[in-house]
Amino acid sequence: MALKHTLAAGLAALCPLICLAQAAPAPAQALYPWQVGPSRSTAEAYFTNLQNGAKIETPFRLAFGLSSGWGLAPISAPQAGKSGHHHLLINRELPLDFKKALPFDDQYMHFGKGQMETVLMLEPGTYTLRLLLADDKHLPHFVYSKPLKITVTRKNKDIDPKSLISKEISFPNIAPDARLKPPFTVQFQASGLNVAHVSQQQKDTGHFRLTVTPKNGGKPVEMDFPNGQTETRLAPPAGAYVLKLDFMDNMNMGKTLADPVSTPVRVE
Incomplete structure (x- = not known):
């Protein structure tokens, strides 16, 4: 009986350590030499070649970026973790319900192949643009850009949009x-x-x-x-x-x- 009590007491003492070890998260992927972690804990999508208040002519090649270790993943092969694909919102606010799939229309442009760009073909006028990352089911992540207000001053009908894209x-x-x-x-x-x-x-x-x-x-x-x-x-x-x-x-x-x-x- 004394031996049973001793074993029970030993297991009880070890249990917190065992449970802690089981609950501990997997170690993060090691960084390369000279590489440092993200500057902020929250990730964001952003435009790399357009600033708020810009005046542009279309067609215009618009390029996207993604921060904090998040990566792009085409929807044809679902990928878990910190991954998704870009969506361009035109004159739209962020969705109120992030558990609802994004619609497909002229104000929600989807880039489900893993693209980092699009060619804007907007008519002259003022617009608000915003990027939003979503998963393979088009359910939004909390990864998005700040709204960007631009003015299209002219649409050049003699420019082929395809000429703005090269590998x-x-x-x-x-x-x-x-x-x-x-x-x-x-x-x-x-x-x-x-x-x-x-x-x-x-x-x-x-x-x-x-x-x-x-x-x-x-x-x-x-x-x-x-x-x-x-x-x-x-x-x-x-x-x-x-x-x-x-x-x-x-x-x-x-x-x-x-x-x-x-x-x-x-x-x-």
Whole structure:
């Protein structure tokens, strides 16, 4: 009887530790060298090439971004976690019910293939634009942009919208020879291409890979973004670097879907 009491007391003492271990969340994915976590706990979608109050002519190629480790995922292969696809709301407020699927009409443009862009064909006038991320069932996430008010001054009927789209990638927020203070955000942009999680194994989709090479001959740091992420934040030591961006084929390891782009920067 004394032995039973001793065993029971020992198990009781260990139970909180066992339960705590079982309840502990899985460790977060390790960061690459020089990579730092998001600057804010809440994610947002944003426009990379249009500012509030802008005056534009259409057709106009409008590009999208996504922060805080969230990634793009085509709806054809449902993907859980921090993933979704963009929706452009035109003259619409955020939905009151986030448990209701977004409608399909001229004021709710869906980008379910993993696109990072669209070509606006709006008539002259004033508009309010907003991005909203949603899952494969078009149920909204709490990931969206601030409303952006623009004025379309002219619609050019002689411009082919398709001429504004070409298969290429870029750094939309990093100019050549930019002087950067860490930590800084590096945005990735894909035009004429669809972004997806590698695990979705979708044909004609890819993901970004960033290589940061010190100009002093140091070892390059290669960063892969297999979950459809379209930006990262970096804090390398002061010095001169070359940033190289690739768009990797999700179906063929080692193959790229666009020409790489590189830009020199200096970290102060």
